[in-house]
Amino acid sequence: MTVAGSYTPVFCWRGFVYLVWGNRSGRVGISHNPGLDRTFWLQRGCRQFSLLTPPLPLGTAAFLCDWLQRRLPLKGEPPLQQAAALVNRGRLKLGLPPWEAPPNTLPEPGPAPVAAELALVQKNLAGRILWREEIALALAEHKGAVNTPLEDLLQWLYLAGEVTLLPGVGYEPNGEPRCRRCGQASRLLKVTCAACGSGDCLVCEGCLAMGQARRCRPLYARPWPAQPAARGRPDLDTRPRLNFALTPAQVDAYREAESFVFQGKEKECLLWAACGAGKTEVTCGAIAAALSRGRNVLYACPRREVIRELEVRLTSVWPQLRILSLYGGSPGKFGTADLILATTHQALRFYRRFDLVILDEVDAFPLSEDPMLYYAVARARREDGQTLFLTATPPAGLVARVRRRQVKVIYLPARHHGHPLPVPEILRDPFLSRPGAKRLPRSLVNCLDLTLAEEVQLIIFVPAVKLVEEVVAWLLQERPGPDPNRPWVQGCYAAHPRRDEIIASFRREEFPVLVTTTVMERGITIPRLNVLVLYADEERIFTANTLIQIAGRAGRSPAYPSGRVWFLASRISPAMAVARRQIQEFNALARRRGYLLAGEK
């Protein structure tokens, strides 16, 4: 069996740690090609060049270079003996076996790389952090070709301070290993690596999905070049063309987001919006403000589907802009554009590029559970850049920072139709049984009857996949329906073989009741819908944020803004109470600000 791309050669960096000395001072360096480094330093007047180690994997060499740089006196005469002793101490610090002595012969200096080729590489790497193979792909994508080996060009740029050279897995100053690509230190494996030939190479399993980060694999990074203070793109029309009217709540939030970017006082801001309040439209204000000042903008989101959908929406708002979407399987990973949309995984390839990062669905899987993705998004932002978080249900850490006034907050508490958010009704049934154990609970029957009488649809959320089929069977057993071939209630979950088909059929209103798991908590809008959460006290699944998102499915459409939400459980869990209270607080805020229609309570 072969896999496309499995034979792509992976560049393995093994090189020397060396000491180079000029008239009065020196420095420590690392190189896979010491001849090239000698050329560089000879051009700068350094004459003495000594190799301190045999070829080592990049992670080890980089650690030793840093170790020596901190400890070695780099003024006066070259401290060669002291350097050799320090190298040995550094090796012991990493717990590595002894290695052979460095070669005696010095490498011959070679020709310096061509300036045009260096400029081409610099241009393609700007604002990114990439493997050597990815840089080659980026060059190919932009139809750029170089004759000098790419690693030599990159080494020259590294020596010139234009590019940062990092090991895929490197060491902290205290000798602790850490993945330099995803930033985590817990999922590193010590392995035998045939590329570098060492028996104790380190591989990161945290970011494997984006390619192997190894101790012997080099990462090259270059920040986006700084631009003059008075930036702007006079040739670029950055006005958003909204083909709909913003509601008063959206207008206020839009202006606040705009001023957050214009003023640039705060680094982080949370746009805390009610479910279905139209937060994406509000971000257009922030994006337009940033683009009009010539700033780079990234719109990141953990889900690929959202990025695809967003591309269509933002293209209609800015038909004059080049918009690039990056997600797993998207064509062209290294293009340039006025506005970049990317999944949070793709943000791993950016380095100090964006002045404004908009991070959507901060509490959604996998972003909520993966610190690596936060790290990636934070690194994609310039050091003086800004982040705008968007969500209806911010994680507790972010809320705490808002309360401590470390993060600015913009509220968007009302939906576009001006009706309040449906407040969940808590139905407590102390004798609520497992599906099929007893007859259907009276409260559940009432909810069903009410929904069917109003001729709207109902989604019943359950806390486990296996409950989906059981609840469907329970409902059908009690109420078989007129036609057994066309059941009135169906179920689906993430891995259901007919998931898309069932959801599409439900959207077409071909049956009134759908039983599902939390897979449907986001990203679904059914115009006339009630929602029931069965066993809502199952706190491991139904957290307060999940319940708020679920409740947010109801009442989204002007056709049926008063959709109802029921939480049915044998007890009232803290999450149920928090969810209800938060929805009530949002409605109260919307009412105070006058965003609700007259007469709405």
Added chain:
Amino acid sequence: MLLSWLFPRGKACSWCGRPVHQGFFCTSCRQQLLDWQQHYHPCLYCGRLLPLGKQAVCNQCREELPPFQKARSVGPYQGLLKEMIWALKYQGRRSLATPLGHLLAGVVVRELGSGRPDLVIPVPLTSTRLRVRTFNQAELLALALGQELDLPVNGEVMFRVRETAPQVNLSRRSRWQNLGGAFKVTAPGKITGRHLLLVDDVLTTGATASACTRALQAAGAADVAVVTLATGIENLPCFSP
């Protein structure tokens, strides 16, 4: 430190991360891995899976017996097992090697009889492919298996002379030609008269395992058994009674 001592986190499933009480995989993953046993049984010789209640020997082995003594696998190359092999082999998720090696050890103990192998040999990769992938998945599995059963493992007894074309779409005769002379034994002294266990990730046509076995037998091995993570399912034609 104190908190972790007071409230130990417990073990997590090597695949899905759910809590496990013992072993490497949670009940759900384990169930998915072993679910095939309700529908299939292995061919007596090559271990390819056949529907339960049908013939005991697959059509291929009826035509011609393989050179190895016996081959057995953890399960069919589909579902969760396929995903795991994919993650190990192509995504480089090496932490899966130990739990999968543990499964292989179970197969060796249960299925390959009472005879204890003298040496475990992983199916080798060419040096080019090894440098590209940076590891040999069969060697990782063999090492984990050897550690579990306390068996010696040697990945340097045999090497792959050349890369072979994919076996897919080749006739049976072409497969043999394709693999002919692909493997060479470097140290015949270490295998002469010994009972060997060959380890690989997937056994599809069986041609690779056969080629390795022939090379090992030519170098003097007493017998060769094969254990793999996955194997194929033989779809037998349906006969009406």
